[in-house]
Amino acid sequence: KQEVTQIPAALSVPEGENLVLNCSFTDSAIYNLQWFRQDPGKGLTSLLLIQSSQREQTSGRLNASLDKSSGRSTLYIAASQPGDSATYLCAVGKNGNQFYFGTGTSLTVIP
Amino acid sequence: EPEVTQTPSHQVTQMGQEVILRCVPISNHLYFYWYRQILGQKVEFLVSFYNNEISEKSEIFDDQFSVERPDGSNFTLKIRSTKLEDSAMYFCASSVDTYNEQFFGPGTRLTVL
Numbered sequence: 571k572q573e574v575t576q577i578p579a580a581l582s583v584p585e586g587e588n589l590v591l592n593c594s595f596t597d598s599a600i601y602n603l604q605w606f607r608q609d610p611g612k613g614l615t616s617l618l619l620i621q622s623s624q625r626e627q628t629s630g631r632l633n634a635s636l637d638k639s640s641g642r643s644t645l646y647i648a649a650s651q652p653g654d655s656a657t658y659l660c661a662v663g664k665n666g667n668q669f670y671f672g673t674g675t676s677l678t679v680i681p
Numbered sequence: 682e683p684e685v686t687q688t689p690s691h692q693v694t695q696m697g698q699e700v701i702l703r704c705v706p707i708s709n710h711l712y713f714y715w716y717r718q719i720l721g722q723k724v725e726f727l728v729s730f731y732n733n734e735i736s737e738k739s740e741i742f743d744d745q746f747s748v749e750r751p752d753g754s755n756f757t758l759k760i761r762s763t764k765l766e767d768s769a770m771y772f773c774a775s776s777v778d779t780y781n782e783q784f785f786g787p788g789t790r791l792t793v794l
Binding site: 613614615616621666 | 723724737739778779786
């Protein structure tokens with residue numbers, strides 16, 4: 571069974587700093603990988619989707635990379651803002667039908 | 682911007698009662714999903730649904746659970762006889778196909794007493 575781990579569990583940074591969130595997975599035979607943010611008590615907001623054939627995807631200040639062979643993905647956030655404070659979840663797609671989620675990284679951006 | 686909606690936002694029920702959680706997926710999406718998140722734990726896949734059939738289900742999705750698309754817009758999750766351990770946030774998601782993003786609803790918080 572696919573196991574997804576996110577490190578660190580929590581991160582606190584000053585506003586304006588660039589940061590990297592890490593996601594690792596045990597089975598490299600993935601279909602795709604999606605990053606989400608989750609605000610307290612709320613649903614999941616899609617940030618980026620990377621197909622298994624891709625190496626990276628960019629959206630605004632966010633850049634996600636994928637290295638299937640090493641079982642890793644990173645989410646890079648440039649010039650962090652207080653509004654970026656949330657829990658970031660990595661979800662690894664098995665076959666297009668289901669995701670395996672990590673436990674998330676709780677990010678706090680200090681003004 | 683189109684979004685997935687879920688009702689109710691919070692449901693409280695007694696153990697052993699049946700509950701139905703409702704979702705309206707994004708209108709042009711063809712694939713539908715239910716996930717749950719027990720407080721403080723990972724989001725877990727329950728079931729995927731396409732073309733009026735279950736595509737895949739997890740070991741959590743036992744005989745107590747069922748899904749249905751009763752009309753052209755709603756997608757429901759029924760729990761026949763709720764247990765205390767069913768207390769969780771239940772998320773509905775939809776996607777246009779299996780290659781694209783899954784979009785999640787705001788969730789229904791189910792509390793079983």
